[in-house]
Amino acid sequence: MGQRRPWEVEDGLWEQIAPLLPVVERHFRYPGRKRLDDRRVLNGILFVLYTGVPWEFLPQELEYGSGSTCWRRLRDWQEAGVWRALHELLLAELRAADLLDFSRAAVDGSHVRAMKGGERTGPSPVDRGRTGSKHHVITDAHGIPLAATLTGGNQHDVTQLMPLVHAVPPVKGKRGRPRRRPTTLYADRGYDYDVYRRRLQHLGIRPVIARRGTEHGSGLSIHRWVVEAAFALLHHFRRLRTRWEIQDDLHQAFLTLGCAIICWRRLKTTLD
Template sequence: MHLVATVIDACDRQPSRSPGHPPTATIRVVATLRRFLREGTPWRSLIASEEAASGSTLRRCLARWSTTGLLAKVHALLVGMLRGHPDLILDTCSVRAKRGGDLTGPNPTDRAKRGTKYHLAVDGDGVPVACSATAANVNDTLVFERLFLTAFAVMARIRSVFADKGYDAEHHRDLCRQFGIAPHIHKRGQSRGSGLGKRRWPVERSNAWLLENRRLALRYDRLGFVIQSLLRAACIFLFARRLAREF
């Protein structure tokens, strides 16, 4: 958490100080965000203490960070600190949105219940390098280019792209080849046993790690910027854990 707080402080341009109560220390906000994600603690149960911030403070910080794109900058900086495996693997997972809200739609895999889909791109070691949240009925092909270009901008090198048939589109393969990257995208109608499952397991494991966060596994928040921020924060915490092992 200290690494994440330090990078946030380095990237964050706080508004000019005004008379009044000093701003909450970033490490307290990050600790509260981590607890909120992992335990699914209700907003009103987040009470300010010496080590944690209140729920209203956390919400204000997430709103400001969303406006400035701060968490995306932090994520990109952390990815640049680790020279990971040169493969890029894409996949999705869907969760039910109990209360509806932004970025929700009928989930075709859950009897059209309203839900949200998390799109994730990881390197060959399963480290998240790009992510996005959409309505559950958004086709995977519509998000491929966004994930690919985001990953290409932050990864040191991409050798191959692996994806299932949900991303099957010839222009996606052409996009990969334009950057000198070998596309391995399963084609619809192709028989099973292509061997892609042996290369795609890191992203499935990372999806499972993301869903260990209770606030992501079952969506209660209605605001789109909150769910996007929580997804990005979960990826950042996974990345920070990996960096802590490396160094």
């Protein structure tokens, strides 16, 4: 066998994904064309995520199916909650292996250009008012993405702080109740509003947020850099550097899938 390409699903990851995929019954009286193998189609979806190539340019010689087939399967699996379930499953495995640290968390947002518009886009204040979106991410103390959300490019980061905190799933993996709240949350000056500090405290989270008007060099960056590292990993996937999807749920699907792959890499690298 030839060397596995970076975007092709390895056996260990496929074992995690396969049970999450919805079963599609084939009609025997009017079977139609045989459904393409799910693993091949997933390779096609990951090829687009990694390379950023348009769906219609998906190379047919790779035998991953047509771009339209991969697009529909991405949409159907997003609607079935597959990507969210995969991310949550891998977070639980990380926690079971003592690789997830809820003692600290960090949040931030990052702008991306939205080339075709669509829902959850808006004029970006950091890109001369061009249409864009924002990725919002919360990570654990090691930079593992716990949740990622999508908004318009004109949304202020702080307005998404609480939705992002609430987007963290209950993470199993250890005896007792699942964990979903970090002990301490670090954020930059964009989140400096006392009302949000109180909301975090109400959830039992200690906010450590830089104050506006103070000199740089507060030392908080030694805890906040992990979220920047998470963005670097996410935007290594070329499909996440620029938003091409008009449908916001499809871009969210790529964003969640990217988080899951980062979790899988961390789990695999540490346990190998």
